Amino acid sequence: MYGVIFDFLRSYVIERHGGRATWDALLAEAGIGYKVYFPVAQYPDEEIVNLASTAARMLKVPLPAVLEDFGDFVGPSLVTYYEMFVRPEWRTFEVLENASNKIHDAIHRHNPRRNPPELRATRQGEHRMLLTYHSERRLCFVAKGIVKGLSKKYGEDIEVRETQCMHYGAERCHFEILRRSPVGYGMD
Template sequence: MYGVIFEFLRDYVIERHGGKETWQVLLKDNGHSAYKQFFPVAEYPDEEIVGLAQSAAEALQLPLPVVLEDFGAFTANRLLDFYHMYSDPGWKSFEVIENASGSIHDAIHKHNPNRKPPCILARRDSDSLLVIHYQSQRQLCDVAKGIVRGLGERFDEPLSLRETQCMHDGAEKCIIEVSRGTDS
């Protein structure tokens, strides 16, 4: 996992859940110095981000999926800002999602061919319905759902999500239906 995601998690904990002291406690609980720095383009083991997220959920006394989805929503703006060169200024939520695997993940992958991004395939069934197929060995579909919600907030588009199958329930991939519009 790229260090930029750890930076986003740090910002999430600091801004929404108790400040710098809470982040330092989470770092210590996971065997790091309270002043551990993660470098944005460096890679870190997936287990480290999972451990920090689990510790955050325990500290907040919230289920891990709730924390991961909220983190995803928080992260959406930051991801678009950080990777702005891979997106088009005219895109809205559906276009960003449709291009996440193609232009965004593929461009990032060119710089690090060993990275294992999620496979995200999005199919637009209509102007108001997008179906996402998400598959990843990390099984961070809750983060993906949060990112979708965050995109809706960023672009001021009411989005509703319905997960029809999930890897956490034994499925090969997650399928998430995203409806756009005021009547959703």
């Protein structure tokens, strides 16, 4: 996992859960101690899972809720961080359609150890999209949160329903994403 995600996690903890002291306490509780994460360096996946699990325990909140909230926080930050790969006219659906085949490919092109999640977005009309997620990391809760965060960034009213989940035996996670139409228009 790239260090940029750890840096986003640090920002998330600081902004939504009590400041720098909470981040330092999280690192200590997770057995990591003081650490600086460099954005393009890679760190073990287990380390982010350890931090997220420890955060859930410290906050007394279920891990899926923490991961989804983190995704909601990080979605807009990812678009800003990787703005050179995102067209200004894009909104949630366009970002999702281009995440795997254009954005991930451009980011990971020169890294032989790359392991981005597989995302497949298929439009089912102007207001409906199916999103398939697959990753050995099994962080579908983060993916769901990212969709919600993107919708907030773009001022869209979007509902995300997970219809299949790897945590319940499915090979891939499937999300149905419904964008509510503007007032006066029906959904297709």
